[in-house]
Amino acid sequence: MNPDIRRERENASFNPEILTNTLDGGAEKTRRRREIESLVIGDPDFQHEDLNFLSRSERYDAAVQKSAQMILKIREYGISDPEEIYAYKSCVHRGRPEPLDLHLGMFLPTLLNQSSPAQLDAFFMPAWNLEIIGTYAQTEMGHGTHIRGLETTATYDPSTQEFVLNSPTISSIKWWPGGLGKTSNHAIVLAQLYTQGKCHGLHAFITPIRCMKTHMPLPGVVVGDIGPKFGFDEVDNGYLKLENVRIPRENMLMKYAKVEPDGSYVKPPSDKLTYGTMVFIRSMIVGESARALSKSCTIAIRYSAVRHQSELRQGEPEPQILDYQTQQYKLFPLLATAYAFHFVGQYMSKTYHRITGDINQGDFSGLPELHALSAGLKAFTTWVANAGIEVCRMSCGGHGYSRCSSLPDIYVTFTPTCTYEGENTVMMLQTARFLLKSYKQARAGQQLTGIVSYLNEPQTRIQPHSVSSRPTVVNINDLASLVEAYKYRAAKLVEMAAKNLQVELQHSKSNEDAWNNSSIDLVRASDAHCHYVVVKLFAAKLSEIGDTAVHSVLSTLALLYALHGVALNSGDFLQAGLLTVPQLAQISQRLKDLLSEIRPNAVALVDAFDYRDEMLNSALGRYDGNVYEHMFEWAKRSPLNHTEVHESHHKYLKPLQSKL
């Protein structure tokens, strides 16, 4: 082991294992997660060449091979708990998406939840056994967020009892679904249903797209891969153009809405039935933000502990770059953020299960808040993590640009979370809609409950000019006081957005115009609300920590997280009268002190995330700190080094010499 990184571990003030257990949700969960990881990492069937050295077609090939093995083995081992399946899958694909993701995560669940009993009989077992491999084809080339705008049509023909599916325009071509390009032989196609001359809106149709025997596209089906992307090399995101493709009436998913043989349409009992999946996936993405950022911090902080550069004191050896204040200021707030997001992810998961339980009991009352919370926090955490990964990468100097650092891969794998499952700005505006509705209810005298209950409090309906006369409430050394400050800031920005919207309503042609003309303020209010929730949940988590040493280091991180956010948004806090100018200078100084406090524990804090080297796959982030040796070994295996002389030398450069 590199002596620098060994010394870092010796100097830590707490036992990382205890913190690992906290992150996993208990020692037993840590044990079981490690057991599953060992199953994969020790398995010769999952060994393969470094993906960075392969072409895209080879990467897709390797991913299909591993996915096929994975399905066999998960069933062989009898792993059935969803969290354990997730752990196994993440380990097989090292956190990357894979070609069967949509089959396993969308096609099978949608069949289960939206099929009639007859459809379940017909489709589920073939799909379970991968004779049917399916995907979920919703997004079109010209239509994403606004699903009512989708153009694909399914027109019922009672004479043959079939639906005729069409892509009437180029913008209606299905575009982006994972596994659609090459892997799937079926797709659940979202299309506008027409029957008896009337459009009944979007419905889902099980559509065969490739021959079950030859895997060739069926007549009328134009299907393929949408081409290379920023990352996601293992996935065949695809396009699908349907030209008078006929499918039996029985292929419309008919658990709720129905089309009778004669073409009469039967409405579904409720239109909120697919709400849950979306909320679930968005809640999961919060956890992804935590993981992507904690991996990046692990790599950057370990590397900063073994990298030496420049001189702090003349004549002395080059210091570890982790000793530079600017390096600490880049990385430690992100480390604190990674912890914050882990705890928010745990909360979201718990809340989702609680509210799902309520819904199963017929109580839907928690759904709007969960929906608003998952939308906003999905956007808030992915934006922060997205930018944070790049800060980590660039904090590693030149080597952060090498694929051997793994940081470029973490970024390109993660960044789509800002767009998929609800574009982030749209998500923020959905949360804003909930906040404004709640604000109005509070003003109308209703007593709000849950996370927005702060909008009840009369002092939060601040009058612009009364602020400065209110005594400053913030104690910058007290986390509880900072949570209050974040709360008031959120309340203030919600109120400002509401008032601006009110003014716009008086001038605008329509409610929609007024909303659009206030949307900068609305996004800002949502952002402040989410920030408050994160600080609050981080603070709340501290009370669950029994170990004194762990409690102490997490408290320091939480304070750093809160104060760093205040410093970054100091204008808001000054504007709301929550801070004074002299306090800002105190915060700057306090932040520096906190960086120094965290410094000796930084490596132990990333060790506690407990990513095995095989999971990180980063020469810079190795546990043993032996960075340079492994970079050199990796580089030697690069495809350009398979021959000493590249053929381009003989083809172009030699001949050039004689012409000059």
Place this chain on the structure above:
Amino acid sequence: MNPDIRRERENASFNPEILTNTLDGGAEKTRRRREIESLVIGDPDFQHEDLNFLSRSERYDAAVQKSAQMILKIREYGISDPEEIYAYKSCVHRGRPEPLDLHLGMFLPTLLNQSSPAQLDAFFMPAWNLEIIGTYAQTEMGHGTHIRGLETTATYDPSTQEFVLNSPTISSIKWWPGGLGKTSNHAIVLAQLYTQGKCHGLHAFITPIRCMKTHMPLPGVVVGDIGPKFGFDEVDNGYLKLENVRIPRENMLMKYAKVEPDGSYVKPPSDKLTYGTMVFIRSMIVGESARALSKSCTIAIRYSAVRHQSELRQGEPEPQILDYQTQQYKLFPLLATAYAFHFVGQYMSKTYHRITGDINQGDFSGLPELHALSAGLKAFTTWVANAGIEVCRMSCGGHGYSRCSSLPDIYVTFTPTCTYEGENTVMMLQTARFLLKSYKQARAGQQLTGIVSYLNEPQTRIQPHSVSSRPTVVNINDLASLVEAYKYRAAKLVEMAAKNLQVELQHSKSNEDAWNNSSIDLVRASDAHCHYVVVKLFAAKLSEIGDTAVHSVLSTLALLYALHGVALNSGDFLQAGLLTVPQLAQISQRLKDLLSEIRPNAVALVDAFDYRDEMLNSALGRYDGNVYEHMFEWAKRSPLNHTEVHESHHKYLKPLQSKL
């Protein structure tokens, strides 16, 4: 042409051609640039498959082919003006780096500037004729920014009159130089010179690394490609390990320092002689920031004009996404920034040439300021552009992730500018060192000149408690007043950094520790200084614009740039007493008005950047706005679509079915 984008152009209030001429530096320059671009774009020798569909080895191959052609043709056409060579090269490689960059940009110039006459005779013509292909090998695996830490040694052996070159440790392996891996047969190696038992520090040695006939590595030379990176697929960044490699005494570059045959060392007359190149490259990077950001804005704004999504008003057609206030708020400040950086780039280029002229007259007085300015502005503009490219990409929704948008390529090609030619944080600290020195001089009564002259003004040495009593100076509708506000903010932050450093000096073990413990404040001061310079230069540019319509639209952009910066850093302006809380609300409103003012000119403003479709290579950013058709055509050509059925289906998925 897409009717939406045609309408945008019809509604513009100014003639983009006039603005294009302003950006190029005159109508004649625009004409000549276009002439050169046409030479390349019409040339069948430069046609090739979309690079996104090729493997890295194929991309390298294609780049070598084009570079060889390029050299032939530039000489054939007699293009000799550096700007014109740059334009031709950019067009051939579409802004991407290429394998001969280091040969042309570093090896040949270093030979010219640092060779003795005898060395010029021996090496220059073979290098000019590409018999010698060279690179510049400075960075080592363990050493980047701090070049004194480089470990490679060159030990003089008087018995054979040779230098013996060695890489004594793994961290001393040369790492990163472009063209080193496969292309070059020589390298200028930076090494610690040892002669007569003494180390004389870094010197440059022309080192043959591959056989001129067979191109095989020479004995003792371990050379290869460092492996795949985040972008830069066309370049063979390489490693070089030297094991007792002997080169003649005549291969040390001896224009200045010398080693005599007996081993006596002759000092160079000055140690500032390589200063200029570094400053020149950093100044050029400011222009790169402008180009990368303006390309990204062109793509995102054109796409936003043809993309329709959601509904603003019920029942009406989906609006152009450029009509959403949140979309405008993402893109228009970046558009303004791209213009600002173009003008700063022009200024840097002019200043560089002016000061180079002075230096040739023996006047070195302008160098420290230029050095500080180029360091800070390199960091400031690359950080902003780097984040801005990603905002542009994500503003295009899902399609921004497709390689056909070109946005991922713009990002990965640009992002290394944050690290190479001086890591950005280090650059900011170099500028801070100049600012603090200037501040001290001003306090000591010296009269400062140039860009830091604001540190002279007594009112900028603000007393913390006197601020609030000073009347607010800012008129938020007046650009000149905002320039003043930025100036005061910079002065305030320089003073705060100086005071904090003073306090640290009283507590720290050494000056270096005090500097490190103040470095967050120092970076902040540099950042504010650079921000001031950019706003000031943008404002100054307006006075050169004769055309009323162009003047008007650029003034709006300049105001947007300035106010957006105030809003983002409102804490600083409030803290310095330059703004009041009510003014902040006015700024929010004014920003919205400015977005509306810019909206009708947005497409014309990106048209004025005048990127031909062949240069942008983006399906989303096409001039004609026919986005979807071209995405579909592009996707069909993707390598995964070369066969209807991917072989992995038969290899893994078919066999799996029988096992389940």
